[in-house]
Structure formats: structure tokens, C-alpha cells
Amino acid sequence: MYPVYLDNNATTKIAPEVVEAMLPFLTSCYGNPSSSHSVGRKVAGHIEKARRKVADLIGAQHSDEIVFTSCGTESDTSAIFGALAACPDKKHIVISAVEHPAIKEPCSWLARHGYRITVLPVNADGELDPRTLRDAVTPGTAVVSLMWANNETGVIFPVDEISKTLSDRNVIFHTDAVQAAGKISIDVKQTGISMLSLSGHKFHAPKGIGALYIRRGTPFVPLLRGGGQENRKRSGTENVASIVGMGKAAQLAAEGLNSHATAIRSLRDRMEARIIDTIPGSKINGRNARRLINTSNISFDGTNGSEIVRELDRLGICVSSGAACHSGAAQPSPVLSAMGISFMESQGSIRISLSRYTTEKEVDILMEQLPEVVERVRKRKKD
Numbered sequence: 300m301y302p303v304y305l306d307n308n309a310t311t312k313i314a315p316e317v318v319e320a321m322l323p324f325l326t327s328c329y330g331n332p333s334s335s336h337s338v339g340r341k342v343a344g345h346i347e348k349a350r351r352k353v354a355d356l357i358g359a360q361h362s363d364e365i366v367f368t369s370c371g372t373e374s375d376t377s378a379i380f381g382a383l384a385a386c387p388d389k390k391h392i393v394i395s396a397v398e399h400p401a402i403k404e405p406c407s408w409l410a411r412h413g414y415r416i417t418v419l420p421v422n423a424d425g426e427l428d429p430r431t432l433r434d435a436v437t438p439g440t441a442v443v444s445l446m447w448a449n450n451e452t453g454v455i456f457p458v459d460e461i462s463k464t465l466s467d468r469n470v471i472f473h474t475d476a477v478q479a480a481g482k483i484s485i486d487v488k489q490t491g492i493s494m495l496s497l498s499g500h501k502f503h504a505p506k507g508i509g510a511l512y513i514r515r516g517t518p519f520v521p522l523l524r525g526g527g528q529e530n531r532k533r534s535g536t537e538n539v540a541s542i543v544g545m546g547k548a549a550q551l552a553a554e555g556l557n558s559h560a561t562a563i564r565s566l567r568d569r570m571e572a573r574i575i576d577t578i579p580g581s582k583i584n585g586r587n588a589r590r591l592i593n594t595s596n597i598s599f600d601g602t603n604g605s606e607i608v609r610e611l612d613r614l615g616i617c618v619s620s621g622a623a624c625h626s627g628a629a630q631p632s633p634v635l636s637a638m639g640i641s642f643m644e645s646q647g648s649i650r651i652s653l654s655r656y657t658t659e660k661e662v663d664i665l666m667e668q669l670p671e672v673v674e675r676v677r678k679r680k681k682d
């Protein structure tokens with residue numbers, strides 16, 4: 300049985316058109332794009348076409364503002380370290396309480412090495428108030444890094460308003476748009492964003508390819524030095540096939556953005572309504588906030604999310620749980636904790652995330668099983 304895959308914020312299926320676009324670069328077109336001969340030049344040309352497509356997905360004016368990386372994590376790390384290295388006199392960073400570990404972990408390391416980190420709170424719906432930035436940002440602030448959309452709840456931060464608030468503050472504004480790209484419209488020309496992170500595998504490109512948008516003129520020191528690839532901003536021979544794949548995926552995402560969003564949102568909204576109607580004690584986390592069109596984070600009273608995930612998995616349905624299991628002990632999700640959600644509620648939460656490949660039938664299969672699974676887990680927990 301083919302699994303019902305409802306975990307698209309973890310990763311997505313590679314689009315068939317993407318696989319097709321990549322294949323020549325895994326077989327006949329194997330030149331090194333830095334080579335000056337015709338084989339190398341041809342490959343370099345395809346990288347530039349992919350760069351333009353990724354630039355178009357986020358409205359970047361110049362394609363040389365796109366730097367290909369190995370993943371979203373590398374893009375986030377490069378943004379933070381690259382900005383700090385370029386502003387050595389500034390030792391302060393502002394982030395939010397719900398950032399992905401790809402931002403939080405480098406900041407924890409920096410906090411142990413002489414930097415000051417301010418962590419902005421979110422409200423009960425996971426929303427960030429841009430006014431909190433006014434006091435948080437000081438002349439010593441090098442970078443403000445706030446995500447565009449949250450991976451666990453799908454809650455969207457008001458990136459436009461944030462960039463307006465920061466416009467006269469002489470700081471580098473980075474946003475992690477790994478979950479937002481391909482799901483909502485992004486236009487960096489309309490905002491004051493200095494840097495933006497992307498990851499291919501979240502929008503139907505392969506794993507192991509990402510990109511960092513660096514607006515022209517943004518102070519930046521590269522993390523990887525060497526042969527000077529990627530306009531001297533990220534050395535290392537390019538992952539050509541994956542870059543071409545990410546370009547194709549970006550093109551498909553941009554072309555279908557509105558129609559995909561409408562279909563996915565209506566599927567997600569109907570699914571949420573059915574869950575609320577049929578499963579007592581269920582609650583959508585972040586329900587009053589602007590959210591990504593594909594994401595539902597749901598708490599079920601008196602249950603255990605990890606057990607629900609396990610039971611659904613046995614039935615061929617893939618979703619993910621809000622609680623992470625470290626050394627045997629279930630830890631509450633830091634994202635849900637930051638929203639003031641209790642340990643018990645957080646423990647009983649799961650994330651369901653759809654994509655343009657999700658069908659009505661898949662949601663029906665989930666809904667045939669979920670009420671009984673929740674009931675079983677609830678009963679076991681009570682006993």
C-alpha cells in the first residue's frame with residue numbers, strides 16, 4: 300500500500316518535471332561549470348537559468364542576488380555568520396521564540412561566544428507584534444532574523460511591517476522563508492529584506508539544495524572560501540543537477556502559486572472543519588492567525604501526539620508530532636510552549652501538512668482513521 304503522505308512541511312515529493320529536468324545533469328551533461336571549455340560553459344549557462352527562476356519566485360531584481368547552498372540550514376547559518384563577520388563591531392542579534400533550530404542553534408552557540416541574543420515573544424496564536432522590535436533593536440544590533448512562516452503551526456509573521464519598522468535602524472534583516480516559499484507570494488523588491496533563506500525540498504525539488512538571497516549592497520562575508528564560485532559568496536563545485544531541479548521547482552511553484560494555493564487551502568479548511576466536528580477535545584493551534592494554506596497543528600485533549608503518529612503510521616498515514624523525543628523523554632514543542640500552550644496540550648498535538656499532490660481521497664482516508672485513533676490513544680492514556 301502506498302502511504303498517505305501528509306507531512307509536506309518535513310519534505311515534499313520531487314515533481315516529475317523536476318526529475319526530468321535534472322536527469323541530463325546526472326548523465327551526459329556532467330561538465331564542471333567553472334571549466335572554460337564548451338562543456339563547462341554549457342552547464343554554467345543552465346545554472347544561471349536556474350538562478351533566474353529562483354530569483355523570480357521571490358521577486359529578486361538581480362539573479363546574482365541568489366546564492367545556491369546545500370540546504371536551508373546552510374542558508375540560515377551563512378546569513379547569520381556572514382552578516383556578523385561583516386559587522387564585527389556589533390554583537391547583538393534579535394530572533395523570535397519560534398525560530399527553527401537552524402537559527403536557534405547557531406544563536407545559542409553565539410551566545411556562548413560573546414554575543415547577546417534577544418528573543419522576541421509571540422502571542423497565544425503564535426503571532427509576533429512588530430512593535431516589540433522598537434525597543435529590542437539597538438545601535439549594537441547586527442542582525443534581526445525572523446521567519447516568514449512557522450514550520451510547526453504555519454503562522455505567518457508580518458514581514459512587510461517588520462521591514463518597515465527596521466527601515467531606519469541600520470540592521471541587516473534576514474528572514475527564513477523555507478516554509479513560505481512556493482506557498483505564498485514573496486516579493487523581496489517590495490520589502491526591505493536584506494537576506495532570505497530557501498530550501499528546495501520544501502517545494503518539490505530534491506533534498507540537499509538551498510539558496511540564500513542577499514540583496515545587493517548587504518554586508519556579507521562568505522562562510523565557505525575556496526574557488527570563488529557563486530559570485531565569490533559560496534565556494535565549492537556546484538550541485539548542478541539539484542540547482543537545475545530547484546530552478547524548475549521554483550518555476551512550477553511560481554506558475555501555479557494561486558491555483559495551487561486555492562485548492563490546498565480549501566482541502567485543508569475542510570479537513571480542519573471535519574476534525575473539529577468529529578473529534579471532541581480537538582483544537583487548531585494558531586487558528587486566529589494568518590497561516591500557511593497547507594498546515595494544521597492540532598491538539599487533542601488527553602492524548603499523546605507521538606502515539607497518534609505511530610498508530611497512523613501503522614495504518615499507512617504519515618503525519619508528524621509536535622513533541623520531540625529526546626533521550627526517551629517527550630519534550631514539549633518549543634514553538635507551542637512559546638505560544639503559552641500547556642505541556643499536556645502540546646504533548647497531544649500533531650502536525651498535518653498538505654501539498655499540491657495531496658488528494659481529497661487521502662484526506663478521506665485520514666478522516667476514516669483519525670477519530671478512532673485519537674479515541675484509542677486517549678483511552679490508553681486514561682487507563
Ligand code: PLP
Nearest residue numbers: 370371372399401450477478498
Ligand atoms: N527553516 C525552516 C523554517 C524549516 O522548516 C527547515 C526544515 O524543516 C529549515 C530551516 C532547514 O532546512 P533544510 O532541511 O533544507 O536544512
